[in-house]
Amino acid sequence: MVAIEVKSVDELRLMRRAGLVVAEGLRAMCAAAVKGATTGDLDAIGREVLARAGARSSFLGYGAEYGAPFPAVACISVNEELVHGIPGERRLVDGxxxxxxxxxxxxxxxxxxxxxVIVGPADPLDEALVDATRGAFWSGARAAVEGNRVSDVSKAIEGYVKGLPRRYGTLREYTGHGIGTEMHMAPDVPNWYRPRPTPRLRPGMAIAIEPMLTLGTHQTLELDDEWTVVSRDGARGSHWENTVAVTSGGAWVLTEPDGGASGLGDLFAPLAD
Incomplete structure (x- = not known):
């Protein structure tokens, strides 16, 4: 089994600083996702937030070793684009x-x-999709505690989604992941449960939990730009992710302004914030 990076208290506090930059960038970009804005406009806002904070982008240039470096600081995916959308001249419209x-x-x-987020007036189906994805994240986050296994996080996400009144597709080729000195590290954190041995969680570990749901099936295609992933059936999708640290008393959501207090309840256990 691949070794998982375990952080010290001070290292988790540095990750919290990075997490707060991410939270501010997402807040600003979500607020700017209005009718008439381009996806490139949103990316420019993300760049400004990074510059003000003296932080670097995890995304810009990612994948260069494979020949197709990502050209932006944010992945912005619209409607049937599920993940890894490249920002550009696409202009947002209501819905x-x-x-x-x-x-x-x-x-x-x-x-x-x-x-x-949804631009302008929202279709109830789209609102329910976003709510489902957010709820699936929090279900997984509440399972990211000392003594549980990575598979318990996956089981919690899958159980939440299966318990909803509407059926959703859960992306399978794309998963959550470990995070720390690199953006993508061991372990993989699938959004569905597979009965197999997985690592046990311990204080100092950090994982990115990220349910990705669609209004259709889980099947996807990658576009010719070598990045943008779309639903094979054209269904719309939603993505909700946070970086979650395992602490001795529970969990700490490093990319939520409140550290996850509102979603974790009794399991909220931050280090000095």
């Missing part, structure tokens, strides 16, 4: 479902999170 994924590096430590 668009916009997923924004953003990462920051502070003193070598990463934070990573994603939010989905």
């Amino acid at each position: 668009d479902v916009v997923s924004i994924d953003f990462g920051a590096i502070v003193q070598g430590w990463h934070g990573d999170a994603a939010r989905t």
Whole structure:
């Protein structure tokens, strides 16, 4: 089994600093996701937030070793684009479902999170989709505690989604992940449960939990830009992600302004914030 990076208290505090930069960037970009704005406009706001904080982007240039470096600081995916959308000249219109994924590096430590917002008046089906994805995240986060296994996080996410009144597709090729000195590290954190041995969680570990749901099936295609992932059936999707640290008393959501207090309840256990 692959070794998982375990952080000290001070290292988790540095990750919290990166997480707060991510939270501010997402807040600003979500607020700017209005009719008439372009996805490139949103990315420019993310760049400004990073510059003000003296932070670096986790995304810009990512994948260069494979020949297709990501050209932006945020992945912005609209409607049937599910993840890894490249910002550009696309202009938002009322009803668009916009997923924004953003990462920051502070003193070598990463934070990573994603939010989905709806432009203008929302279709009830789209609202329910976003609510379902957010709820699935919090179900997984409440399972990210000492003594549980990574598979318990996956089981909690899957159980939440299966318990909803409407059926959703859960992306399978794309998962959550460990995070710390790199954006993507061991372990993988799938959003569905597979009965197999997985690592046990312990204080100092950090994982990015990120349910990705669609109004259709889980099947996807990658576009010719080598990044943008779309639903094979054209269904709209939603993405909700946070970086979660395991502490001795529970969990700490490093990319939520309140540290996850509102969603974790008794399991909220921050270090000095």
